[in-house]
Amino acid sequence: MKVQFNKLTLAMLGLGLSSMALASDPLYPQQWHLHNTGQDGFSASSGTPGQDLNTQLTQAFGIAGVGVKVAVIDTGVQIDHPDLAQNVVTGSLNFMEDTGYPADYPFDYHGHGTSVAGLIAAVGNNNEGVRGVASSASLVGYNYLGAQSMEAWLASHGATKESADVRVFNQSYGFSPIDPITYLPETDPELALIEQVTADVSANAQYGRGAVFVKSAGNGYRYFNTGNFFVLPGDFFAGGNNLGLPMHNSNQSYDNVNYFNFVTSATDANGQRTSYSSVGSNVWVSAPGGEYGRDFPAMVTTDLMGCEDGSNTSAGLGENQLHGGTEYDPSCDYTSTMNGTSSAAPNTSGVIAAVMSTNHALSARDVRALVVDTARKTDNDHPGVALDFVNAQGETVSYQAxxxxxxxxxxxAFHAYYGFGTPDLDAAMSKARMTNSVLPQLQTTEWQNVTADVAIPDASLAGGESVMKVESNLTVEQVQVRLTLDHARLPDLxxxxxSPxxxxxxxxTPRNGLVGQALNPEITGFDSQIMASNQFYGENAKGDWTLRAVDTNGEEVFSFIAYINRDNIFQIPLNNNAEDGVIKSWDMRIFGH
Amino acid sequence: MLKVTLTSLAILASGSALAAANGHLKELAVPVQIEQSQTVEVNGQTYQRIITQATGQEVADTIALFAGDQVAQGAFNQVSKATGTFFVAVTPNTDVKALAKDLGLTLVFTNGETAVLRASEDANLLQVSDVLRNDSRVDSVKIELSRNKNKPE
Incomplete structure (x- = not known):
């Protein structure tokens, strides 16, 4: 390991603070997301120095999440892993039956959760393995993904005594539907329960200091798994890329629209959107997730113990510099191929836990706001994505999607790829030391409704639009819309x-993966389809809000691919809408202060 | 049963394109083929209740749904499992504990406005749902169907 001392390090040493150069976690030097020096993360190429969570000062101060309990709600966690055990506290739960493990051991049937846990809270400076972002946080694990009942959800998400003292809930999971989903908690008690519980736990957990729910945005930019098959753009195997647009927009999944879920997209070791990360206006921040660890760096973190299980096994010798029982990790207890917004979320969770431990007087709400306020713009010159299409008049026009x-x-500053940017732990920590209060109490408006009955002309930038006048004077944090419209080919829209x-x-975004109409002709459009935007953060709510729907596709036939396996690949057509779409009505509510 | 006819296209993708994609595209299992089923309406939607040897022919002749039953829906036979629990929204000031006791259900959780109630193992969930729906203290009811929809990301 090459040791470098810069002025900061020397100053810290002078103050008696530990230097990262003297770190005693053998694999820490390859954890670029904590300190990116251009290392390769055991892959075939390097990242860009500086593209990381900016953790050096926080680590030098010894701020590491002490006293903050973090829940890994996942496939399980090997809580006896040598680089996790010291941080594990009582409270883990095994929801799965017939595992052979006791009720308080969250059997990890996959390895995903163990890797997530390591990113958050792998023990630091213990001469072992890796280091978590909050390397002294208290850790509990739940294998909720192996048994997804509501009882298990309640127990793992803070609603019952088992998890009532958790302050950060990491949810590196999600679902990606192809059908629009009616979002009406007013008549759906399951949706109502989830909203009420997440709101209550966010505000009231841990003696009123509250908790943060961190959520991965999804991995569906190129394609996504809808449960039974992968949804790919129609030109995928011809080398197409869905015209540069995401197949899964984060707003397609209603759990990503929950204000209390701090949705996180993923960046690579160069600070750019990963190849897979879902994106959207409901993203809050974008944290390191990495690529696949062979050609480009992924995450270096804990893995299922031993060379038989997990991502790092004996069979993987040669796939990268770490795996397969190499000198770096003879026991295969670590991996260098963990990625996904599943990694971005725990990196964000670790940041939040560390900031919470900086100043325990801060509420969860305030810590979230600090992370947003101090987030760092990344990929500054990204030009966005323009969609060129032929309109109904035969002209080629461009829509800035x-x-x-x-x-x-x-x-x-906001970007649909990155939200407000990459969490900057040192900046958030520094601010947290100086304040005991960031935001006033959260207020939420009632749903306000407008009946529109406005046409959406086919293949036209003109679009259909409807205006809602808002009287509330709130400062906006998030806006949610529920949209009801008729259209026979939703991905056109x-x-x-x-805002006012x-x-x-x-x-x-258009060309998304809401392709369910191709398989179910009974779907006529959106019926109270919920979406959210954080882009208006800090603006005043009062005034005219304009909703627009733009049909960007006049092609007669458009298709997607349903991929089950290499022997079952289906090209599925969606015919153009024979009639113009119609915005029928929409609701809006505002979270703010 | 597929609602539409799918054209199975042998994708003549280049080897490299397919390989590159398949490096990250997992091979999934083909949809469940349902041998015997019964049409049931759950939460206002139509499902196929999967009849197995365990379900038994006698039960199969009754329109019913029990905890542990599997139901399928959609072109690709997406399978969910009835957990035996209900989501219930109650009218203001309802004593949820009393409601549960009156109807022979177990109160799993409540926050006063909504509740999760569990039926006994041998209860016909469709009948319980009807009873709940007809109770003046209940605004809305939903039978829980779990399909492990969330995936690690």
């Missing part, structure tokens, strides 16, 4: 919301 970084009227200040946010 994803904007470049935009500054809203309150001065916050882009859905936008424009003129900020435009694309709630749903």
């Amino acid at each position: 994803i904007d470049a970084w935009q500054e809203n009227a309150a001065g916050y 882009a859905i936008e919301l424009i 200040a003129g900020t435009r946010s694309v709630l749903l």
Whole structure:
């Protein structure tokens, strides 16, 4: 390991603070997400120095999540892993039957959860393995993904005594539907329960200091798994890329629209969107997730113990520099191929836990706000994504489906790929030391409704639009919309919301994976389809809000691919809408203060 | 049963494209082939209740749904399992404990406005749902169907 001393390090040494150069976690030097020096993470190439969570000062101060309990809600966690055990506290639960493990050992049937746990809270400076972002946080694990009942959800998400003292809930999981989903908690008690519980736990957990739910955005930019098959763009095997647009927009999944889920997308070792990360206007931040660890760096973290299980096994010798029982890890207890927004979320969870431990007086809500306020723009020159299409008049026109970084009227920069940017732990920690309160109490407006009955012309930038006048004077944190419209081919549509200040946010990008109409002709459009945007953060809510739906596709036939396995691949057509779409009505509510 | 006819296309993808994609595209199992089923309406939607040897022919002749039963829906026979629990939204000031006791259900969780109630193992969930729906203290009811929809990301 090459040791480098810069001025900061020397200053820290002078103050008696530990230097990262003297770190005693053998694999820490390859954990680029904590300190990116251009290392390769055991892959075939290097990242860009500086593209990381900016953790050096926080680590030098010894701030590591002490006293903060983090729950890994996942495939399970090997809580006896040598690099996790010291941070594990009582409270883990095994929801699965017939595992052979006791009720308090969250049997990890996959390895995913063990890797997630390591990113958050692998023990630091213990001469073993890797280091978590919050390397002294208290850890519990739940194998909820192996038995997804509501009882298990309640027990693992803070609603019952088992998890009532958890302050950070990491949810590196999700679902990606192809059908629109009616979102009406008013008549669906399951949706109502989830909303009520997440709101209650967020505000009231741990003697009123609250908790943060961190959520992965999804891994569906190129394609996504809808449960039975992968949904690929129609030109995928011909080398197409869905015209540069995401197949899974984060807003397709209603759990990503929950205000209390701090949705995180993923960046690579160069600070750019990973090849797979889902994106959308409901993303809050974008944390390191890495690529696949063979050609480009992924995450270096804990793995299922031994060379028989997990991502690092004997059979993997040669796939990268770490795996297969190499000198770096003879016992195969670590992996260098963990990735996904499944990694971005725990990296964010670790940041939040570390900031919480900086100042235990801060509420969860305040810590979330600090992370947003101090997030660092990344990939600054990304131009966004323009979609060219032939309109109904036969002209080629261009629709800006994803904007470049935009500054809203309150001065916050936002990008649908990155939210407000990459969490900057040192900056958030520094601010947390100086304040005991960041935001006033959360207020939420009632759903306000407008009946529109506005046509959406086929293949036209003109679109259909509807205006809602809002009287509330709240400062916006998040806006949620529920949209009801008729359209026979939903992926044609882009859905936008424009604030009174003129900020435009694309709630749903076109050419998305809402292709369920091809398999179920009974789907006629959206029925209270919920979407959210964080892009108006800090703006005033009062005034006219404009919803627009733009049909960007006049092609007669458009298709997607349903991929089950190499012997079962289906090209499925979606015919163009024979009639113009119609915005029938929409609701909106605002979370703010 | 597929609602539409799918054209199975042998994708003539280049070896490299397929290999590159398949490096990360997992091979999934083909959809479940259902041998015997019964049409049931659950939560206002139509499902096929999968009849197995365990279900038994006698039970199969009754429109019913029990905890542990599997139901399928959609073109690809997406399978869910009835857990035996209900989501219930109650009217204001309802004593949820009393409601549960009156109807012979176990109260799993409540926050006053909504509740999760569990039926006994041998209860016909469709009948329990009807009873709940007809109780003046209940605004809405939903039978829990779990299909492990969330995947690690």
